[in-house]
Amino acid sequence: MAPKQLHVAIVASPGIGHLLPVLLLGNRLVTHHNLRVTVLSVITTDTSSAVYDLLTSFTTNTTLSVIRIPAANISSIVHPDAKVVTRLCVMMRETIPAIRESIWSMDSHPHVLIADIFSNESWVIAEELGIPKYAFVTGSAWFTALFAYSPVLDKQVVGQYVDLDEALEIPGCKSVRPEDVVDPMLYRDDETYGVYLAQAIDVTLADGMLINTWEDLEPQSLDALRNNPILRSVVKHKPVYTVGPISKPYEPTVLKNEVIEWLDKQPKRSVIYVSFGSGGTISVEQMNELMFGLEMSRQRFVWVVRPPSGKGSDSSFFKGGQPSGPDGPCGYLSEGFLARTVKVGLVVPSWAPQPEILNHPSVAGFLTHCGWNSTLESITSGVPMIAWPLYAEQKLNATMLAEELKVAVRPEVLPTKKVVGREEVARMVTDLVEGENGKAMKVKVMRLKEDAEKAISENGSSYISICKFIEDCLSQIQ
Known part of the structure; x- marks a missing residue:
């Protein structure tokens, strides 16, 4: 039997760049689609005041539930000079017990778990609960295609990406110039590269991907993720939902700074x-x-x-x-x-x-x-x-x-x-x-x-895509 109100938990890794779109997505699911949403926000010891202000704003002005989870101390695990991607991924992995405890202690367990791409390892909790799990990609569809295809490129490319003469071919997508690859791909002998590849593989194990874009902005990349035989096999034939643009709305105010x-x-x-x-x-x-x-x-x-x-x-x-x-x-x-x-x-x-x-x-x-x-x-x-x-x-x-x-x-x-x-x-x-x-x-x-x-308005492409996501979630938990 389908629940009267779908309860979605979203795990957000530290940093305002990841947290803001998670909070905005959660708020949209609550206000436009009548879902119950709980955001699990991982907080570090050096979290900025801007993040705390953001969390306070959302918990004060919305019906969104937010749980702040202290990040695990990774000082004895990760070298101080480790790059951001490595630090984030290890931090989120070591914080899994605290995230698990927070979810299991809820008055009612969530029906669906969404995690940003740095929080993939929290999906083990979804498997323990027997609920569907989804990846929320806070970047573009073009980035998503490159990201998901990276393990294939790893087997094809010899040497460093930035030393290549030819552009990288992503099936069905615009090719990527070697100088434009994402930072974790720059140095293949760096530990961050291995972390990045593991992330890319994990994302394809989700039950689907929510991407912060919309149909008219990136039709070619979205079509490739959904219909190109090679790329579609890489993402394990999972559905791709456009949920964007998710960006902080402009709200006129009488108070001026x-x-x-x-x-x-x-x-x-x-x-x-x-x-x-x-x-x-x-x-x-x-x-x-x-x-x-x-x-x-x-x-x-x-x-x-x-x-x-x-x-x-x-x-x-x-x-x-x-x-x-x-x-x-x-x-x-x-x-x-x-x-x-x-x-x-x-x-x-x-x-x-x-x-x-x-x-x-x-x-x-x-x-x-x-x-x-x-x-x-x-x-x-x-x-x-x-x-x-x-x-x-x-x-x-x-x-x-x-x-x-x-x-x-x-x-x-x-x-x-x-x-x-x-x-x-x-x-x-x-x-x-x-x-x-x-x-x-x-x-x-x-x-x-x-x-x-138009995309986020009622009956717009992203609105319809979110409705399809909700429908698919309900079909999995009935």
């Missing part, structure tokens, strides 16, 4: 917004070139500044100093920059209300690291981009935005390979704000925004 008040005073479509996401940092040298490039462009800007890291073109995830110091951004920006740009620019330390900024009429473009959450927020706000990828799958996203969707410009050389000079920064910013190319991209991104709104 400093950034919005500053934007209110600027002309329509005149400001470039610069942010590298919740964890991205750039080198001191690159920060200087970006700074002088913004100044040379003579365009208005809002720049979310975090401490730099490394030298040259080095970029990283969660490196650098503390986000706030005694001098704030002045401590790592060249002397005089703030004074010289006081009439045209606003520098914000560490964090800014991104959806509110992107939806402001004075914003013309977004210089972004191309994280999938930021990418979707920009598209759903109708804002074209300067694609500046740093880590993870962002190079893949940048290529899609610039070459396929044509809603972004990007540097001639990847920022991870070479410092982007001030002249090129100035040229891209000016082109986006004042140029004909910027206007053309604005038209294209507005069409994508409309498509996105």
Whole structure:
């Protein structure tokens, strides 16, 4: 007998980039589909205040249930220099007992378990409960195809991916240039590569995949995942559900902060917004070139500044100093920059209300690291981009935005390979704000925004896909 109300548990690995889409998906399942949803959020000792604020916001303003689970201490298991993917996967594996205890102690056990791709090992709990298990991919369908196909490529490719002359062929999909592969694929002799391959295999063992995209955005990759004989066999003929765009909605508010008040005073479509996401940092040298490039462009800007890291073109995830110091951004920006740009620019330390900024009429473009959450927020706000990828799958996203969707410009050389000079920064910013190319991209991104709104509306493609997911879940537990 089917339950009166389907209860879905979703496991979220640490980090706002994973947690935010999980919370938004859970909230959509509750508010639009009348499901009961419990999010199990793994929290580390260095979890940022932004994550706690996010959790508090959702538990206060929604009917979503959230359980905070302290992450296991992995200091004696993983080397301090281990990469993020390795640390996350080991942390989630070692936290399984706490996740299990939380689920088993619920007043009623969930009927379905969803886990993000770093939390695959929690599926053992679903098997213990005898309930279906699903993977939630918070990236694109193109990334999903590359990810799932990676174990096959591992057997075909000789040497390092980045040394290849030919693009990587993904059956039914746009090929992937060697320089665009995701970070864990860069060094095959690194332990992270093995962790990544294990993740890819685990994902195909789920009863299906939920992907944060929509039909009109990625028709080719979605068709390949569902219908290409080779790729479909790789994912074990499991269903693929589009549930996107899942991005933080813009919610107008009477209360305004400093950034919005500053934007209110600027002309329509005149400001470039610069942010590298919740964890991205750039080198001191690159920060200087970006700074002088913004100044040379003579365009208005809002720049979310975090401490730099490394030298040259080095970029990283969660490196650098503390986000706030005694001098704030002045401590790592060249002397005089703030004074010289006081009439045209606003520098914000560490964090800014991104959806509110992107939806402001004075914003013309977004210089972004191309994280999938930021990418979707920009598209759903109708804002074209300067694609500046740093880590993870962002190079893949940048290529899609610039070459396929044509809603972004990007540097001639990847920022991870070479410092982007001030002249090129100035040229891209000016082109986006004042140029004909910027206007053309604005038209294209507005069409994508409309498509996105249709997808999540009632009877839209993603709404229907979620309904099919619920129907399939019910059929498995009757």
